[in-house]
Amino acid sequence: MSDGRKLKVLSIAHPAVSRDVGRRRYYPFATRDDLDVHLVVPATWHQFGRTMTADPPPDPGVTLHVMPIRLKQAGPMSWYLHFYPGLRKLIRTLSPDVIHLWEEPWSVVALQAALLKGPAALVLEVDQNILKTLPPPFESIRRHVLKQTAHLLSRSPDATMVCRARGYAGPVSPIGYGVDRDTFRPDPAAAPPRRAASAEQPLRLGYVGRIVVEKGLDDALDAMARTQAPVTLSILGEGPYLPRLRERIATLGLGDRVDIRGWASPAEVASFIRGLDALILLTRTTDAVREQFGRVIVEAQSCGVPVIGSTCGAIPDVIGAGGWIVPESDPVALAALVETLAADPQTRTRKGEDGQRNVLARFTYEAVAKALSGAWAAAARETKSREKLDKNGSSSETKVSPSLVGND
Known part of the structure; x- marks a missing residue:
């Protein structure tokens, strides 16, 4: 900060909750x-049907606070109702300059933080990229939290x-x-040979993720059935x-060309990806689904494996130059693309x-940490002008139970 103090961020x-999935991006702050x-x-x-226990501290770059939550699972609203009973006490103890939420703005925990933040600047990180009116009280919660937000970190233009x-x-x-x-790193010893696909060494496509209809795996099967190119799908x-x-x-007679596990x-996923010629992510847009990012895209590219993606949501932007885009469904x-790639190993290599260059420029942990710290610093500078606006009167949009703000 300009006065020489460290910028304190909560x-x-x-x-x-998982060190392997979400916590490593904080490590560069060490x-x-x-x-x-x-x-x-x-x-x-x-x-998604799994229960995870928080990995314990220590972790470089952060002071970790593992805290109990209430309303862990609550019907159709899933995790958006959870909140931390001890959050008010922690905020009072730390007196942070910035509160950063990696949570959607209609979630109860976002409302809790907005109500408790005091003079801290609120930074919100968002993924949701489908515009729809939420049922009460969530639409009011979203508007209230966004009104309190000093800086937005957005996963995609649609989310913005x-x-x-x-x-x-x-x-x-x-x-x-x-x-x-x-x-997720290249393995030169496992790199595919630079030659056209053949019956002995077919083009190896792969998919990693949830097996749901929206991911377009049927389209991959239909394409395989249409083409004469030697191709397998894992x-x-x-x-x-x-x-x-x-x-x-x-039904399509592909049993000897498709395997499922x-x-x-993460290490096993990386090894699986390195055995592919290309990864596929063929998500289809629905009223409820539009790909928000596609983490497996950057995992594959980091391994040196290009990606075939659909036009859904953020997929084309994330893939960048490191793959190919086909229309949804x-x-x-x-099938036409698969035939081309099977015969053109140089293009696959390129x-x-x-x-890999796309990942190094945009999707390393260092790049993410730089985006976080830049937004935090900007929000701290902006918060004074925001506070002047807030002093004109508090919003009456949302009535909140005292239990949501936590106990001392």
């Missing part, structure tokens, strides 16, 4: 002598559009997801669409190299 982030970063994560977290449409008028900085380059993941997918594989560790276009 980051609240349920994705950081070399910063101008920041004092505190991180709040839930003691346990429930998501959603916040703008709901009243946010302040500054915006882009932010991606970081990739663990120690785990799938790593689990999900409710798996039985139907197996039926589709059998369950969830794996278009197996004919995908796109793999472009993908």
Whole structure:
């Protein structure tokens, strides 16, 4: 800060419950002598049918606070109702300059932080990229939190559009997801030979993620059935669409060309990806689904593997030059691309190299940490002018139970 003090930041982030997934992006702050970063994560977290227990401290770059939450799972609103009973006491103890939320603005924890922040600047990090009116009281919560926000960190232009449409008028900085380059790295010994695909060495496509209909795996199967090119598909993941997918594989006679295995560790995922010629992410847009980022894209590119993506949501922007884009739900276009790639190993190699450059420029943990710290510093500078506006009167949009702000 300008007075020589360290900028004190309190980051609240349920994705950081896991060290391997969400916490490593804070590690570069260990070399910063101008920041004092505190991180709040839930003691346990429930998501996509799994229960996760928070990895314990210590972690470089942050002081970790593992705290219990209430309303861990609550019907159709899932994790958006959770909040921290001890948050008010922690904020009073730390007196942060900035409170950073890696949470959506309609979540109860975002409302809790907005109500408790005091003079701290609020920085909000958002992913949601579909504009829709939320049921009461969540629409009011969103508008209230956005009104209190000094700086927005946005995963995509669509996510920015959603916040703008709901009243946010302040500054915006882009932010991606970081990739663990120690785990997701090229392996020269496993690099595919630079020659056209053949029956003995077919083009190896792969998918990593949830097996749900929206991910477009049916389109990949249909494309394989259409083309004469030698191509296989390996799938790593689990999900409710798996039985139907197996039926589709059998119907198309692809049983000897498609293999499926369950969830794996990050190291196993990296090894799986390195065995591919290209990764696919063919998400289809629906009323409820538009790809917000596609973390597996940067994991594949970090391994030197190019990506075939659909036009859905943020996929084209994240892929950049490190792959190819096909229209959503278009197996004919995908089949044509597969035939081209099977015969052109030099293009596959070049796109793999472009993908590595894309990651190094935009999606390392250092790049993400730079985006975070830049937004925090800007918000701290902006907060005085924001406070002047807030002093004109508090919003009456949302009535809140005292239990939500936590106990001393």
